[in-house]
Amino acid sequence: MPQIAPYSFGGPVEAAVFLGDEPVFALSDGTIRFPAGGERSLRAHAGGLLVARLDASGRRLLSGGEDGRVVATTADGTLSEVGSAGRRWVSAVAGGPNGAVAWASGRTAYVREAKGETKELPHARTVEDVAFAPKGLRLATARYDGASLFFPATDAKPQELEWKGAHTGVVFSPDNRFLVTIMQENALHGWRLEDGKHMRMTGYPAKIRSWSWSVKAKYLATSGAPAAILWPFSGRDGPMGKSPLELGTRGDTMVTAVSCHPSDEILAIGYADGMVLAVRIADGREALLRRGGTGAIRTMGWDGAGRFLAFGTEGGEAGVVDIST
Known part of the structure; x- marks a missing residue:
């Protein structure tokens, strides 16, 4: 069994990532x-931290909190404020090309280029999530009844992608061909960006709280089921008319987190009982990385070389798995 360097933090882990090594x-x-x-402990937010995500460059961690601040953390422990929503909570953050940052608070999304002014993008309803396209300064927002696509450097009106219901998460495919949202009703919805064609992905018994693109955008892996x-997504039509793969099936617990290996077709799967598996996508072969713990796996992240996997749980347990041993 791979070696684990265990840690205990005493509170929920929102994000487990690598900044360099x-x-x-x-x-x-x-x-x-x-x-x-x-251990070094840095105070990024007064009050609670609500969201934390690795920047697109992989060189900084972006976080938003109850104090209305957007904070960037680098590998040397430097904290810097890169955005603000005043006294309102920041509920979503994203890092984009050339140092751009986006965040959401209430009914407003914000975008700031690395050396530019902050631009506000008002919405009629609450902005639930933000995501940058892999190339160019293009931003997607998740909202009630669909998603919106903005070119923040221009004054052009957003492209509206409509689908009834609450959309709580949003992501572009790495090849920029699809946009996918998480829905409140235990489903995914997607659009093919070239023509706006819809994609409906249903059948989940629980909320989808984690997703990850496999290498070369071949698959979108998700939690929310016992597998x-x-x-x-490799073909022109994406998942339309196709059945998904189911990996790491367990009848007694739910998958709560997923993370695709950065270079190989391997998926790390975390479960509600704290177990972690590595599964080879091609044939479903499994390797046990962690037997279990006292809380659900909430977050996982690979280092750039794909040798180490960091994980964190709802109860504050965490660790780094060396999969080369």
Whole structure:
């Protein structure tokens, strides 16, 4: 069984990532932890941390909190405020091309280029999530009854992608051909960007709280079932008319987190009982990485070389798995 360097933080882990070779954990209490080689704890937010995500460059961790701040954390432990929503909570963040940052608070999305002014993008309803396209300064927002696509550097009206219901998460495919949202009703919805054709992905028994694109955007892996559900996106029509793969099926617990390997067709799967599996997508072969713990796996992230996997749980357990051993 692979070796694990275990950590215990005493509170929910919002994000487990690597900044270079350094494992970094963002906690809901507003702190950023660097546990390797003697723990460092940095106070990023006064009050709670609501969201934390790795920047598109992989060189900084972006977080938003109850204090209305958007904070960037780098591998050397430097904290810098890169955005603000005043006194309102920041509920979504995203890093984009050339240092751009987006965040959401209430009915407004914000975009700031690395050296530019902040642009506000008002919405009629609450902005639930934000995501940048892989190329160019293009932003998607998830909202009630669909998603919106903006070119923030221009004054052009957004492209509206409509589908009834609450959309709580949004992501572009890495090849920029599809946009996918998480829905409140235990489903995914998607659009083919070249023509707006709809894609409906249903059948989940629970809320989808984690997703990850496999290498070369071949699959979108998701939580929300007793197995990891992988929708095929390699063809022009994406998953339309196709059945998903189901990997790591367990009859007694749910998948709560997924993370695709950065270079190989391998998927890390985390479960509600704290177990972690690595599964080869091609044939479903499984390797046990962690037997279990006291809380559900909430977040996982690979290092750039794909040798180490960081994980964090709802109860504050965390660790780094060396899969080469």
